[in-house]
Amino acid sequence: MHINAFRRWLWAGAALCAATAPFAHAATAPATAPAAADDQSTSAGQTGQANDSQSLTTADIVVIGSAAAQSAPLVASLTTTQPQAVISRSFIDNANAGADFNELIALTPGVSISGTGNGQGFSETKAVIRGFQDGEYNVTYDSIPFADTNNPTHHSTAFFPSNTIETVVVDRGPGNASQLGQATYGGNLNMYSRAVAEQFGGQLQMLYGSWNSLMGRFEIQSGRIEHLGGARMVFAGQYLKSQGALSFSPVQSKNLFFKMVLPIGANHTLTAMSTWNRNYYYQSDSLKGSTCGSALKGVSGFSNAALDANGNLLTQLTANNCAAGTNGAVYGRDYGLGGDATKQDYWAYNRTDKTTDFSYLRLQSVLGSGLSLDNRLYMYGYSNNTMSGNSGTVVTGFNTATLPYTKLTNSNILGYNKLNKYRVLGYIGQLTYDFWLGKIRAGGWYEHSNTWRHTWDLDRTTGLPSYNENAYLGTAATAAYPGISLANIKYEQNSGWNQFQLFGEFEFRPFDSLSITPGVKYVHFTRSVNALVNQTTRAPADMQATWTKTLPFLTVNWQASRNWSFYGQYAQGMYVPDLSSFYSTSATLAQSLADLQPMTTTNYQIGTVWHGRRVSLDLDGYIINVNNKLGTCTTVGCDTSLTINIGQVRYKGVEGQVAVMPLDGLSLFVNGSYNYAQSVTTGAQIAKAPFTTAAIGFVYARHGLRVSYNQKYTGVQFANEYNGNPNYRLYRLSPYSVGEFAISQEFGKNFRLGLTVSNVFDNRAITSISTSSSGAPTVTVGGVTYQNGYGQGDQFSFLPPRQFMVDARFTF
Structure with a gap:
């Protein structure tokens, strides 16, 4: 693991310990850290990020408890209260660079994608989550819902290319009462913006x-x-x-x-x-x-x-x-x-x-x-x-x-x-x-x-x-x-x-x-x-x-x-x-x-x-x-x-x-x-x-x-x-x-x-x-x-x- 990646991981772990106390034991580093695996860090540990201790829903707090989970391209948090898949920054960084936010979640259980015919990132796609169509679930960016105004559907190539996304959390459920959106109905596709770093x-x-x-x-x-x-x-x-x-x-x-x-x-x-x-x-x-x-x-x-x-x-x-x-x-x-x-x-x-x-x-x-x-x-x-x-x-x-x-x-x-x-x-x-x-x-x-x-x-x-x-x-x-x-x-x-x-x-x-x-x-x-x-x-x-x-x-x-x-x-x-x-x-x-x-x-x-x-x-x-x-x-x-x-x-x-x-x-x-x-x-x-x-x-x-x-x-x-x-x-x-x-x-x-x-x-x-x-x-x-x-x-x-x-x- 590179020094900068390790530093980000330590910051995430430290903030997660504070954010989830008295669950601090669940937010500690894996018992045996991966010697050379993908970094499953998120921006959770940085004050000013969306998914931190003051997030609108605790499901956004990503707690990883093992080396296996740390290295997986998608994983569920130990503190989740509903079915969940967290897509790592490492996976996003190494996927097809043209992939839109729907294509980034394609591996998630229960998700299917259509509209890719012109090539990844070259045409708007639609994601279906458990049979719920686009418009029947929320899409958020830094916990802020966004959607069209005639119906709450989305344009996957219009707002956020993958270089603006730090991580994605797919919650297959309405979330808690604090989860906001125009369609708290079939789930939530939560994107989080790129993290700011401590070093130049x-x-x-x-x-x-x-x-x-x-x-x-x-x-x-x-x-x-x-x-x-x-x-x-x-x-x-x-x-x-x-x-x-x-x-x-x-x-x-x-x-x-x-x-x-x-x-x-x-x-x-x-x-x-x-x-x-x-x-x-x-x-x-x-x-x-x-x-x-x-x-x-x-x-x-x-x-x-x-x-x-x-x-x-x-x-x-x-x-x-x-x-x-x-x-x-x-x-x-x-x-x-x-x-x-x-x-x-x-x-x-x-x-x-x-x-x-x-x-x-x-x-x-x-x-x-x-x-x-x-x-x-x-x-x-x-x-x-x-x-x-x-x-x-x-x-x-x-x-x-x-x-x-x-x-x-x-x-x-x-x-x-x-x-x-x-x-x-x-x-x-x-x-x-x-x-x-x-x-x-x-x-x-x-x-x-x-x-x-x-x-x-x-x-x-x-x-x-x-x-x-x-x-x-x-x-x-x-x-x-x-x-x-x-x-x-x-x-x-x-x-x-x-x-x-x-x-x-x-x-x-x-x-x-x-x-x-x-x-x-x-x-x-x-x-x-x-x-x-x-x-x-x-x-x-x-x-x-x-x-x-x-x-x-x-x-x-x-x-x-x-x-x-x-x-x-x-x-x-x-x-x-x-x-x-x-x-x-x-x-x-x-x-x-x-x-x-x-x-x-x-x-x-x-x-x-x-x-x-x-x-x-x-x-x-x-x-x-x-x-x-x-x-x-x-x-x-x-x-x-x-x-x-x-x-x-x-x-x-x-x-x-x-x-x-x-x-x-x-x-x-x-x-x-x-x-x-x-x-x-x-x-x-x-x-x-x-x-x-x-x-x-x-x-x-x-x-x-x-x-x-x-x-x-x-x-x-x-x-x-x-x-x-x-x-x-x-x-x-x-x-x-x-x-x-x-x-x-x-x-x-x-x-x-x-x-x-x-x-x-x-x-x-x-x-x-x-x-x-x-x-x-x-x-x-x-x-x-x-x-x-x-x-x-x-x-x-x-x-x-x-x-x-x-x-x-x-x-x-």
């Missing part, structure tokens, strides 16, 4: 790889500046450019990151952090993959239909032998965009530009007599300006000489401009009282958002407006629509929210090895819309709705010995209805919003963590009941434009991970999960929720040489929800796995060369399908018509090809 230093890094991909990085650590009271700063940046794995799909991004930790006297610490990101990429906003044109089962590359014991269709979708002229036939699995300016998928018509920023000020104060105060004031912004081609005919205007008005058209390429721009301001405050019986935390969170969104139809050939939307054409049948001057506006909308959450919890320690933490959180969320033309309805809108909920929590952690703990959790979470719940012209909308209940979860989880000298393991089981699931009604004659509560979903499963250190410097790991996510209404597994996941790999690090390999398996899943067809279920995706190999060698103290190979075996499996009923066969059973085969417009997404990245790094 830094590094320069250059990477080059597949598809003419180039990355440049720098990091400068100021070290401790005595004439500024011991202030420490880190400044970092990244530049990325690639042609991408898919046809005509280049990307470019730039990031700057700054963080300062400033002691103020003996009892106060001020942390200032700010990061800025700018990126663009070429990708269709209306096309979601490569079309193949296969409508019938058993033809065009699809095997003959077969059923499993439960009646599920076992036809394997391969996207081979696609129909002539489709994207799959022309470009194969590497389709992104085309080079023909007479088609909507012409690359120059399809560009997205994004600019984001994220900043906070944090003041931590030790008030004496066991009292401490933590204040965070933050702000983040997002701007997405998308130009996209679209199918259809350009409408240049209207002939108003006769009734009804008639459309004037040309043969140019139709498209649109989409803007999503928001600014979020927030404050989080927490008061902690630490005394002989335990620790009391109380605090609150206030957040305000303001969003401007629009989609305007365009003639992409000329750049002029195209008037394609429903409009008043001089007849009674069209009287509900806006005038023809607004027919180029699909929607133009302001929206916002004002929300606050209040929480309190008592971490009760009846004796040293047991912590019992009851807690309660109150959520108050008001969402508003003020639209010239509202999305979907194309009608004006000016309304708001408020949802409230009181959520109870109870967690237990018992350390049976210094390296073995058991935990249990009962917790409720909630999900506030999306902005789309306002997209209705129904006369009963106001009453519908008043009656609409947030989705809630009730979580029951138990588990154990054991860190032996050479073996570390953890195992958990869970049952999660979802109530008030949001959707639309299916009853004949009901208003399907209204969002209503439609039923329940039940999640249950088991998960586990094991790390073994058979030799000094060598760490082996394996993990797996069985995750059952069933709709209570239909009895079927929900869409995009793999039944199983698994990962296996090793890390060898000794004498400056580091070699690692990991393989992630994603089990059977379905691309869309069950449609009720009594014959079989469509769109079953086959299991697949993908591996990553990395090797690096240090030369002296200042230079390192490395190579990363992603998707080692060049697996091109289908990872997701944007399904379509276009051209699909149907069947009528009991008077109800069902899709009974695959659509000609189905759009496939695949694993990217094998990817190489060479890394040269100079440290000082």
